[in-house]
Amino acid sequence: MANFIRNALKYHYNRFYQKFHYDTFRTNMLKGKELAEINQHKKNIESLDEVAFQVFSQYGEDGIIQYIISQIEIPNKIFIEFGVEDYTESNTRFLLMNNNWRGLVIDGDSRNIRFIKKDIIYWKYDITAHHSFITKDNINPIISQFTDCTDIGLLSIDIDGNDYWIWDAINVVNPRIVVCEYNSNFGAAHAVSVPYAADFEQTKAHFSNLYYGASLAALCYLANKKGYDFIGTASAGVNAFFVRKDLAGPFINYTAAGGFHQSVNKSSKDKSGQLSFLPHDKRLDVIKDMELTDVISGSVHTIKERYQL
DSSP states (O other), X not given: OHHHHHHHHHHHHHHHHHHXXXXXXXXXXXXXXXXXHHHTTOOSOSOGGGGOOOSSSSSSHHHHHHHHHHHSOOSSOEEEEEOOTTSSSXXXXXXXXXXXXXXXXXXXXXXXXXXXXXXXXXXXXXXXXXXXXXXXXXXXXXXXXXXXXXXXXXXEEOOSSSHHHHHHHOOSOOOSEEEEEOOGGGTTTOOEEOOOOTTOOHHHHOTTSOOOSBOHHHHHHHHXXXXXXXXXXXXXXXXXXXXXGGGOTTSOOOOHHHHOOOOOOOOOBOTTSOBOOOOGGGHHHHTTTSEEEETTTOOEEEHHHHTTO
16 A cells, blocks of 8 residues: 555656646756767767766766767667656656657556656657566567667666566667666676566565666676677666677777776665665675576576675
8 A cells, every 4th residue: 555655646746747847857958958969079988977967867878878879870760768667767768859769668567658658758759658567578579569670779778677688588679779777786796697587576576675687797798798898887886888899989898897886876775665775885795695697607696605795
């Protein structure tokens, strides 16, 4: 009941906020457009933070994506993003509205999809919202139903769980850019992910919400296998950015260790469901009995064993 009330309040708050802050959104869009035009002339940047800015993204992803698309050719301006919740905060909303890209967004909560379809963007821009809990088995059919274009512009993955396994399973598109959330709690040295489970949910897997996703090293391993260079993260330590190797000339190709940032997010919870604000170096101990898969060898160990806690 508490979750139902919380979600209902969030739904109506976001709709109210959108309606009465339209002028603010429009102003932020104009500022974002100006920054994107300035940033596109920058060359040989040493950090993605140099071009980061936020309009609708969680941190600076809007600016980073704008910079990347200004440096490489993208003939098919199509994006796919999943794990978008109600899409008020996302990696592709600015791309949709500022650059008029076409896109597919997917979320596992039907309420979020209803929200998106009632949003002004749904008739004003070329976006499709699809309700599905994503698995390795259904992601390719969902994408294929949306587009038969393989050379799409961007894929953004943030499902707080099977991120590594879903990206690994995708074979019907070959995006020029991939943005994927990593779990900085797992550090930069170990190529690990939570074991695949079709029904994995972060909030149910462990009370702390710290047990999810994959390490940056795991994503870099997969990216290289799929033909991508790792071009960095923003200092917020949430999303990693990858560009297809045939297009990655303008960017620095980082190692996982070289491009790693700890997450600034302090959203851990205690057993009662309250925020515990754990510092980064205290988090692994809370989930030390949970298992991780080494994505290179396939071996499974507890976090306590893997990190010698």
